[in-house]
Amino acid sequence: MNSFLQNDLTNIEALLQLTKEYGVDFLKNIDKRPTSSKENSVELINQLSTEGIGAEASLHEFIQRFESIIVSSTGPRYLGFVTGGSTPAAIVGDWLATVFDQNTQAVKGQGDISAKIEFETIQLLLDLFSLPKDFLGGFVTGATMSNFTCLAVARQWFGKQLGKDFAKEGISEKVTILSATPHSSSIKSLSMLGIGSNNLVKIKTIEGDREAIDITDLEQQIQELNGKPFILISSAGTVNTVDFDDFEAIAKLREKYKFWWHIDAAFGAFAACSSDFKHLVHGWENADSITVDGHKWLNVPYDNAFFFVKEQHKLLQIETFQNSNAPYLGNPLDNFNYLNFLPENSRRLRALPAWFTLKAYGKKGYQDIVDNSIHLTQQFGQFIQENNSLELLAPVRLNTVCFSLSGNENQEKITDFLARINDSGKVFMTPTVYNGKKGIRAAFVNWRTNETDLEIVKEIILEAISTRKK
Ligand SMILES: *Cc1c(COP(=O)(O)O)cnc(C)c1O
Numbered sequence: 001m002n003s004f005l006q007n008d009l010t011n012i013e014a015l016l017q018l019t020k021e022y023g024v025d026f027l028k029n030i031d032k033r034p035t036s037s038k039e040n041s042v043e044l045i046n047q048l049s050t051e052g053i054g055a056e057a058s059l060h061e062f063i064q065r066f067e068s069i070i071v072s073s074t075g076p077r078y079l080g081f082v083t084g085g086s087t088p089a090a091i092v093g094d095w096l097a098t099v100f101d102q103n104t105q106a107v108k109g110q111g112d113i114s115a116k117i118e119f120e121t122i123q124l125l126l127d128l129f130s131l132p133k134d135f136l137g138g139f140v141t142g143a144t145m146s147n148f149t150c151l152a153v154a155r156q157w158f159g160k161q162l163g164k165d166f167a168k169e170g171i172s173e174k175v176t177i178l179s180a181t182p183h184s185s186s187i188k189s190l191s192m193l194g195i196g197s198n199n200l201v202k203i204k205t206i207e208g209d210r211e212a213i214d215i216t217d218l219e220q221q222i223q224e225l226n227g228k229p230f231i232l233i234s235s236a237g238t239v240n241t242v243d244f245d246d247f248e249a250i251a252k253l254r255e256k257y258k259f260w261w262h263i264d265a266a267f268g269a270f271a272a273c274s275s276d277f278k279h280l281v282h283g284w285e286n287a288d289s290i291t292v293d294g295h296k297w298l299n300v301p302y303d304n305a306f307f308f309v310k311e312q313h314k315l316l317q318i319e320t321f322q323n324s325n326a327p328y329l330g331n332p333l334d335n336f337n338y339l340n341f342l343p344e345n346s347r348r349l350r351a352l353p354a355w356f357t358l359k360a361y362g363k364k365g366y367q368d369i370v371d372n373s374i375h376l377t378q379q380f381g382q383f384i385q386e387n388n389s390l391e392l393l394a395p396v397r398l399n400t401v402c403f404s405l406s407g408n409e410n411q412e413k414i415t416d417f418l419a420r421i422n423d424s425g426k427v428f429m430t431p432t433v434y435n436g437k438k439g440i441r442a443a444f445v446n447w448r449t450n451e452t453d454l455e456i457v458k459e460i461i462l463e464a465i466s467t468r469k470k
Contacts, residue, residue, distance in 0.1 A: 004054045015055050022059070026070075030448075033072035034425030042069055071428070074301075076449040077457060079442035080430035082239070082267050082296045082400075086353070087447055090300040093356030097349040104349045107336045115338055118351035124358045125292070125306065128366060129272040132285050135308035136317075136332060138342045139350040143266035143293040144185035146307040149321075149342050150289035151189045153309055154231045154260040156320045157288075161229035161258065167319045171195070176230035178203055178221060180245070181211040181238045183264050209394055211235070211243035215253070222257050231260045236281055236290075237268020240402050240434045240441065241394035244268060247283030254286060261287045266305070267445060270297040271398060273363070273370040280398070288313060297370065297399075297445040300353040307342075317341055373399045373444040376454055380442060383458055389465045393439045402432060404439035413468065414438040420464045427457045 001009070008015060026033070042065065053061070072078060074085040086094070102114040122137035140146050158175050159166035166172075175195045179186070180203040190197045204217035213234060222230070234245040247263070254261060263284055269292040271277040284290065287310075294304030309317055311332065323339045339345045361369075381396035384403045391406040405414060415431065418440050422428050432441045442457075 002052075004052045008055045011056075018056065018059065022063070030072050030075040033070075033075060035072050035075065035078050035428035036422045036425055037069045037071050038423075038425075042066065073428075074446075076446055076453045077427040078446065079444065079457070080428045082293075082443045082445055084293075084296045084299045085446040085448055086301045087299045087357045087361065089360030090298075090353040090357040093353035094301045096356075097352040100349060100352075102349045103346050104351070105337050105339045105345070105347070107333055114349050115336065117349065117355060118338070119333070119336065121351040121355045121358065122306065122308075125354070126308065128358065128363060129269055129281075129292075130278070131272075131290075131308065134311050135290070136311045136314060136341075137306050137308040138338055139294070139304065139306045139347075139354070140342060140344070141303045141305065141350075142295065143183075143264070143291050143305045144188065145343065146266075146291040146293070146305045147183070147186045147262075147264055148189040148192060149307050150262050150291055150309060151186065151195075151231070151233075152193055152320050152343075153289060153313055153317045154262055155193055155195060156316045157260050157313065158229055158231060160316065165319065167322075174199060176225065176228065177201060177233060178218065178230055178259075179233035180205050180213040180218075181235055181243070182233045183235070183239060183266065186233050186264060209241070211238040211241050213245045213250070215246055215249045218250075219253060222253065222259070227258070229258050229260075231262065233262050233264065234287075235268070236263050236265035236271070236284060237398065240400070240432055242268065242398040242400045244271070244280045244397075247281060247286070249283075251283045251286040260289070262289045262291070263287045264291045266291055266293040267296040267443075268398070270366070270370050270445075273366045274374060275367070276371075277374065277398060294354055297373070298354060298357065298366075299369065299445070299447045300357055304350060304353065306351075306354075369447045373446075373449070376449055376451070377401060377442075377444045379451075379454060380444070380457070387462075387465070390461075393434045393437055399445060400441060400443045402434055402439055402441050404437055411438050414440065417464055417468060420467070421460055424460045424463075427460050 073083055102112050104114045104118055107113055107115040107119055118139060126133055126135060140149055155175060156167055162173055164172060171194050177190060177200050179200055187197045190200060203221060204214040206212050206214045234250060236244050250261060271280040290308040292306055294300045294306060295302045318340050321341055323345055377396055377399045381392060381401045384390045384392050384401060389406060390403055392403050394402045405417060418429060418431055429440050429442045432439050
């Protein structure tokens with residue numbers, strides 16, 4: 001064995017101890033770590049040493065060269081995009097997934113059957129969201145891949161309606177896709193799937209400050225299709241204003257018309273955990289497929305999302321992703337193999353962080369996390385509303401505040417204003433454009449964020465306003 005490898009193997013306990021101490025120090029000081037990096041002077045090396053330096057020296061070099069560009073995106077005041085943190089139990093699960101290094105594919109057989117754990121985790125998630133158990137599901141790297149997976153099965157369904165097997169023959173017919181306010185990743189998925197992003201047919205949104213589907217327009221467009229099949233991409237939580245489509249109305253349309261119904265619920269799914277907001281997803285159990293992110297409101301580390309697809313479509317799903325010649329067709333636990341069920345073949349035990357955090361905190365824990373995020377969002381929205389220098393660009397619906405400097409004359413100052421807020425290193429928010437206006441988005445999904453954090457955020461904003469005026 002190579003001497004550095006041998007040495008690291010001998011010292012694995014000390015090495016992991018050192019890593020643990022470094023990691024714990026990072027987490028303990030997460031409040032003080034900057035939310036943005038000003039360090040643009042990191043020099044990259046393009047040559048690999050012949051001999052190596054061993055793991056401990058590598059850790060020291062890493063700290064010395066790269067620590068400055070690691071921001072506290074897992075901390076409580078990183079409100080940009082929709083950025084979740086990692087619960088303690090999720091970290092435990094993620095560390096162990098690395099230690100175990102399973103290749104999670106099969107639930108039966110003599111080798112690695114860790115997919116049983118993934119199978120159980122999907123059941124726990126269905127329970128968390130009060131969804132029926134007639135969905136099958138699996139883990140992928142993010143909601144983009146989850147949308148891709150669901151829309152790939154939808155594409156196969158569409159072909160079958162025309163008597164074609166797109167998976168085997170390729171796409172020979174234009175695929176009809178309807179949507180009102182799809183996330184950019186669904187559009188990207190249409191490109192990746194060969195459906196073509198230009199083939200998306202836009203449905204009107206409800207008049208007023210809404211991003212949700214206008215059901216009347218949807219029905220009109222359906223009627224114009226004259227009975228031809230189509231795929232509907234709907235939203236449980238749009239990114240700018242967290243609007244929800246009316247799932248009960250869509251479910252009614254499904255009784256009359258033939259279409260594949262997909263819901264992108266990347267973070268909006270978690271409304272189901274709150275007694276005051278679960279009405280937003282009523283009716284979603286009738287969808288054919290649902291996308292949910294793990295690394296947002298579930299608060300597990302990055303590279304984590306999952307999909308739910310109705311079990312009645314498992315044949316379509318296997319036709320889409322079949323890799324081996326032994327597809328399972330019977331009981332889900334007979335010969336189930338994820339490599340015939342989703343894009344990847346070899347894959348880590350990605351469900352483990354989710355399994356741990358669900359076990360550790362249960363339904364109540366997630367209700368608390370979700371209610372806390374919503375409560376802080378409402379408070380922040382109120383702060384924006386009450387300040388004359390600021391205005392809400394959209395109503396606060398769930399966990400996101402979309403705002404701007406008030407007055408059209410201030411539109412060109414937004415970029416600089418946001419840059420100064422983010423330069424503080426104490427809070428991070430992202431720019432957006434809504435209804436033709438430049439603005440700022442703050443999304444609350446991190447389990448750590450509390451009222452003290454909100455006070456700090458408000459202070460930074462007030463400071464940015466007053467220095468702007470000077
Ligand atoms: C974040 C998000 C996505 C994409 O998720 P990734 O995890 O970044 O791949 C898709 N849809 C919605 C609604 C999202 O918020």
